Amino acid sequence: MTAPIDRQSIEKIVRQIVLQQAGGNRRPVPYAPKLVVTISARHVHLTDEHVETLFGPGHKLTPMKDLYQDGYYAAEETVMVVGPRRRMLPTVRVLGPTRPHSQVELAFTDSISLGIDAPVRHSGNLQGSPGCVLVGPRGVVELKEGVIRAARHVHMNVRDAEYYGVQNGDMMRLRVVSPQCSVILEDLKVRADPASKLEVHLDTDEGNACHMDQATKIELLRQEPNARPC
Numbered sequence: 001m002t003a004p005i006d007r008q009s010i011e012k013i014v015r016q017i018v019l020q021q022a023g024g025n026r027r028p029v030p031y032a033p034k035l036v037v038t039i040s041a042r043h044v045h046l047t048d049e050h051v052e053t054l055f056g057p058g059h060k061l062t063p064m065k066d067l068y069q070d071g072y073y074a075a076e077e078t079v080m081v082v083g084p085r086r087r088m089l090p091t092v093r094v095l096g097p098t099r100p101h102s103q104v105e106l107a108f109t110d111s112i113s114l115g116i117d118a119p120v121r122h123s124g125n126l127q128g129s130p131g132c133v134l135v136g137p138r139g140v141v142e143l144k145e146g147v148i149r150a151a152r153h154v155h156m157n158v159r160d161a162e163y164y165g166v167q168n169g170d171m172m173r174l175r176v177v178s179p180q181c182s183v184i185l186e187d188l189k190v191r192a193d194p195a196s197k198l199e200v201h202l203d204t205d206e207g208n209a210c211h212m213d214q215a216t217k218i219e220l221l222r223q224e225p226n227a228r229p230c
Contacts, residue, residue: 033160035220036068037174037200039207040150042106044079044092044134045099045123054079054136061096068199069155072096080135083114103146104132107203111149121148122189150203153189154220155196165222168192174200175219181211186223 052059055077063073078091081104089110103126111118116130131143154172161167167190174185188200200220202212 031159031163033156033163033198035198035200035218037202037212037218038068039204039212040105040201041204042081042089042092042104042110043074043095044081044102044104045095046102047100048098050102050134050141051077051094051098053139053141054134056138059138061094061098063096067095069197070195077136081114082133082135083116085115087113087115089114101126101146102134102141102143103148104134104143105148105150105203107205108149109205111147116147118147118149120151122151122153123148150201151189152185152187152200152202152206153191155191155199155201157196157198158192158194160198161190161192164220166190166192171223171225173221173223174202175217175221176210176212176215177217178211178215181209181214183210185210188220188223 046054046061051061061075061077064076065074067073073096075094075096077094079094081089081092092104101124103123105123106114106116106118108118114132116132119129121129126146126148129145130147131145132147134141134143152174154174156164164172166172170190171186172188172190174188176183176185185202185206198220207213
Protein backbone atom coordinates (compact mmCIF):
# COMPACT_ATOMS: atom_id res chain seq x y z
CA MET A 1 0.00 0.00 0.00
CA THR A 2 1.38 3.39 -1.03
CA ALA A 3 1.84 5.91 1.78
CA PRO A 4 -0.11 9.16 1.30
CA ILE A 5 1.84 12.28 0.32
CA ASP A 6 1.25 15.31 2.49
CA ARG A 7 0.29 18.69 1.02
CA GLN A 8 3.70 20.27 1.74
CA SER A 9 5.51 17.58 -0.24
CA ILE A 10 3.10 17.97 -3.17
CA GLU A 11 3.69 21.75 -3.27
CA LYS A 12 7.45 21.21 -3.21
CA ILE A 13 7.29 18.77 -6.13
CA VAL A 14 5.08 21.14 -8.13
CA ARG A 15 7.49 24.05 -7.54
CA GLN A 16 10.44 21.95 -8.72
CA ILE A 17 8.59 20.95 -11.91
CA VAL A 18 7.60 24.56 -12.64
CA LEU A 19 11.14 25.81 -12.08
CA GLN A 20 12.62 23.08 -14.30
CA GLN A 21 10.20 23.87 -17.11
CA ALA A 22 10.82 27.58 -16.83
CA GLY A 23 14.55 27.03 -16.95
CA GLY A 24 14.26 24.72 -19.92
CA ASN A 25 12.23 27.23 -21.89
CA ARG A 26 14.45 30.20 -21.06
CA ARG A 27 16.64 31.21 -23.98
CA PRO A 28 20.11 32.55 -23.27
CA VAL A 29 20.53 36.26 -23.94
CA PRO A 30 22.93 36.69 -26.89
CA TYR A 31 26.19 38.46 -26.08
CA ALA A 32 26.28 42.00 -27.48
CA PRO A 33 29.41 43.93 -26.52
CA LYS A 34 29.15 47.63 -25.70
CA LEU A 35 31.15 49.64 -28.24
CA VAL A 36 32.85 52.79 -26.95
CA VAL A 37 34.69 55.23 -29.23
CA THR A 38 37.21 57.50 -27.51
CA ILE A 39 38.72 60.57 -29.14
CA SER A 40 42.28 60.83 -27.85
CA ALA A 41 43.68 64.34 -27.62
CA ARG A 42 47.42 64.91 -27.80
CA HIS A 43 49.24 63.42 -24.84
CA VAL A 44 52.58 62.21 -23.51
CA HIS A 45 53.76 58.93 -22.00
CA LEU A 46 56.85 59.13 -19.79
CA THR A 47 59.42 56.83 -18.24
CA ASP A 48 60.04 56.94 -14.48
CA GLU A 49 63.38 58.63 -15.15
CA HIS A 50 61.84 61.36 -17.29
CA VAL A 51 59.09 61.96 -14.71
CA GLU A 52 61.79 62.72 -12.13
CA THR A 53 63.75 64.90 -14.56
CA LEU A 54 60.70 66.98 -15.48
CA PHE A 55 58.96 67.17 -12.09
CA GLY A 56 61.71 66.62 -9.54
CA PRO A 57 63.58 63.76 -7.83
CA GLY A 58 61.28 61.08 -6.41
CA HIS A 59 58.20 62.51 -8.12
CA LYS A 60 55.40 60.10 -9.02
CA LEU A 61 52.55 60.79 -11.42
CA THR A 62 49.36 61.95 -9.70
CA PRO A 63 46.21 60.28 -11.09
CA MET A 64 43.56 62.89 -11.95
CA LYS A 65 40.98 60.95 -13.95
CA ASP A 66 40.60 57.25 -14.73
CA LEU A 67 40.53 56.32 -18.40
CA TYR A 68 38.12 53.75 -19.81
CA GLN A 69 40.66 50.92 -19.70
CA ASP A 70 41.26 49.68 -16.17
CA GLY A 71 44.55 50.81 -14.62
CA TYR A 72 45.12 53.76 -16.97
CA TYR A 73 44.61 57.41 -16.09
CA ALA A 74 45.14 61.03 -17.05
CA ALA A 75 47.63 62.55 -14.64
CA GLU A 76 47.55 66.01 -13.12
CA GLU A 77 50.96 66.67 -14.65
CA THR A 78 51.39 68.45 -17.99
CA VAL A 79 54.47 69.32 -20.02
CA MET A 80 55.35 71.76 -22.76
CA VAL A 81 56.23 70.11 -26.08
CA VAL A 82 58.70 72.13 -28.13
CA GLY A 83 59.41 71.46 -31.80
CA PRO A 84 61.80 72.96 -34.35
CA ARG A 85 62.18 76.73 -34.44
CA ARG A 86 60.75 76.88 -30.89
CA ARG A 87 57.19 76.14 -31.92
CA MET A 88 55.41 74.74 -28.89
CA LEU A 89 52.30 73.21 -27.38
CA PRO A 90 52.20 74.62 -23.84
CA THR A 91 50.14 72.16 -21.74
CA VAL A 92 50.13 68.59 -22.99
CA ARG A 93 48.63 66.05 -20.59
CA VAL A 94 50.71 63.16 -19.26
CA LEU A 95 49.00 59.77 -19.15
CA GLY A 96 49.86 57.04 -16.69
CA PRO A 97 51.16 54.67 -15.66
CA THR A 98 54.75 55.18 -16.75
CA ARG A 99 56.23 53.23 -19.65
CA PRO A 100 59.60 51.78 -20.68
CA HIS A 101 59.98 54.50 -23.35
CA SER A 102 58.69 58.05 -23.47
CA GLN A 103 56.55 59.03 -26.44
CA VAL A 104 54.43 61.93 -27.64
CA GLU A 105 51.17 61.20 -29.50
CA LEU A 106 49.82 64.00 -31.69
CA ALA A 107 47.11 64.57 -34.26
CA PHE A 108 48.16 65.68 -37.74
CA THR A 109 47.20 69.31 -37.05
CA ASP A 110 49.29 69.24 -33.86
CA SER A 111 52.35 68.00 -35.73
CA ILE A 112 51.91 70.74 -38.36
CA SER A 113 51.66 73.34 -35.59
CA LEU A 114 54.94 72.09 -34.11
CA GLY A 115 56.68 71.81 -37.47
CA ILE A 116 57.25 68.07 -36.96
CA ASP A 117 56.69 65.45 -39.66
CA ALA A 118 55.27 62.81 -37.31
CA PRO A 119 54.70 59.36 -38.86
CA VAL A 120 51.57 57.29 -38.29
CA ARG A 121 52.64 54.52 -35.92
CA HIS A 122 51.18 52.12 -33.41
CA SER A 123 52.11 52.82 -29.81
CA GLY A 124 55.63 51.73 -28.94
CA ASN A 125 56.84 51.65 -32.55
CA LEU A 126 59.18 54.60 -32.21
CA GLN A 127 62.30 53.67 -34.16
CA GLY A 128 63.20 56.36 -36.67
CA SER A 129 60.48 58.75 -35.52
CA PRO A 130 61.35 62.43 -34.92
CA GLY A 131 62.09 63.83 -31.50
CA CYS A 132 61.23 66.97 -29.56
CA VAL A 133 61.96 68.77 -26.31
CA LEU A 134 59.77 68.31 -23.23
CA VAL A 135 59.75 71.07 -20.63
CA GLY A 136 58.47 70.53 -17.10
CA PRO A 137 58.49 72.67 -13.96
CA ARG A 138 61.75 71.16 -12.71
CA GLY A 139 63.67 70.20 -15.84
CA VAL A 140 63.96 69.52 -19.55
CA VAL A 141 64.12 66.27 -21.53
CA GLU A 142 65.29 66.07 -25.13
CA LEU A 143 63.76 63.09 -26.93
CA LYS A 144 65.85 61.87 -29.85
CA GLU A 145 62.79 60.00 -31.14
CA GLY A 146 59.27 59.27 -29.99
CA VAL A 147 56.89 61.75 -31.65
CA ILE A 148 54.15 59.90 -33.57
CA ARG A 149 50.63 60.18 -34.88
CA ALA A 150 48.88 57.27 -33.21
CA ALA A 151 47.42 54.77 -35.68
CA ARG A 152 43.75 54.09 -35.02
CA HIS A 153 43.07 50.85 -33.20
CA VAL A 154 40.50 48.96 -31.16
CA HIS A 155 40.96 47.36 -27.75
CA MET A 156 38.90 44.30 -26.91
CA ASN A 157 38.87 41.18 -24.77
CA VAL A 158 38.87 37.60 -25.99
CA ARG A 159 35.08 37.29 -25.87
CA ASP A 160 34.68 40.45 -27.95
CA ALA A 161 37.17 39.07 -30.49
CA GLU A 162 35.16 35.86 -30.78
CA TYR A 163 31.97 37.88 -31.28
CA TYR A 164 33.49 39.82 -34.19
CA GLY A 165 35.41 36.85 -35.60
CA VAL A 166 38.82 38.48 -35.26
CA GLN A 167 42.00 37.97 -33.30
CA ASN A 168 44.86 40.08 -32.03
CA GLY A 169 46.61 41.91 -34.87
CA ASP A 170 43.71 41.73 -37.35
CA MET A 171 42.29 44.85 -38.99
CA MET A 172 38.73 46.17 -38.69
CA ARG A 173 36.55 48.94 -40.09
CA LEU A 174 34.55 51.56 -38.23
CA ARG A 175 31.40 52.83 -39.93
CA VAL A 176 30.21 56.17 -38.59
CA VAL A 177 26.86 57.65 -39.63
CA SER A 178 26.60 61.36 -38.84
CA PRO A 179 24.96 64.41 -40.49
CA GLN A 180 26.70 64.95 -43.87
CA CYS A 181 29.94 63.45 -42.50
CA SER A 182 29.36 59.68 -42.65
CA VAL A 183 32.56 57.74 -43.20
CA ILE A 184 34.10 54.28 -43.07
CA LEU A 185 37.48 54.26 -41.34
CA GLU A 186 39.61 51.28 -42.28
CA ASP A 187 42.70 49.65 -40.82
CA LEU A 188 41.80 49.68 -37.13
CA LYS A 189 44.28 47.27 -35.61
CA VAL A 190 42.84 44.81 -33.09
CA ARG A 191 44.52 44.73 -29.69
CA ALA A 192 42.94 41.75 -27.99
CA ASP A 193 43.79 40.46 -24.52
CA PRO A 194 41.88 38.83 -21.65
CA ALA A 195 41.19 42.05 -19.70
CA SER A 196 40.54 44.92 -22.12
CA LYS A 197 37.17 46.61 -22.63
CA LEU A 198 35.84 47.16 -26.15
CA GLU A 199 37.08 50.62 -27.13
CA VAL A 200 38.07 52.29 -30.39
CA HIS A 201 40.76 54.99 -30.22
CA LEU A 202 40.74 57.80 -32.78
CA ASP A 203 42.63 61.09 -32.70
CA THR A 204 40.98 64.51 -32.67
CA ASP A 205 41.38 65.05 -36.42
CA GLU A 206 39.61 61.76 -37.18
CA GLY A 207 36.88 62.49 -34.66
CA ASN A 208 36.24 65.95 -36.10
CA ALA A 209 36.29 64.70 -39.70
CA CYS A 210 33.38 62.32 -39.10
CA HIS A 211 31.49 64.63 -36.69
CA MET A 212 31.70 61.91 -34.07
CA ASP A 213 29.86 63.84 -31.36
CA GLN A 214 26.78 63.98 -33.64
CA ALA A 215 26.95 60.36 -34.84
CA THR A 216 23.62 58.53 -35.01
CA LYS A 217 25.05 55.07 -35.66
CA ILE A 218 28.46 53.46 -35.17
CA GLU A 219 29.37 49.96 -36.35
CA LEU A 220 32.55 47.95 -35.92
CA LEU A 221 33.04 45.63 -38.88
CA ARG A 222 35.48 42.92 -39.77
CA GLN A 223 37.94 43.92 -42.51
CA GLU A 224 38.91 41.23 -44.98
CA PRO A 225 42.69 40.64 -45.15
CA ASN A 226 42.96 41.68 -48.81
CA ALA A 227 40.79 44.78 -48.45
CA ARG A 228 42.32 48.09 -49.42
CA PRO A 229 41.44 51.50 -47.99
CA CYS A 230 38.94 53.49 -50.08
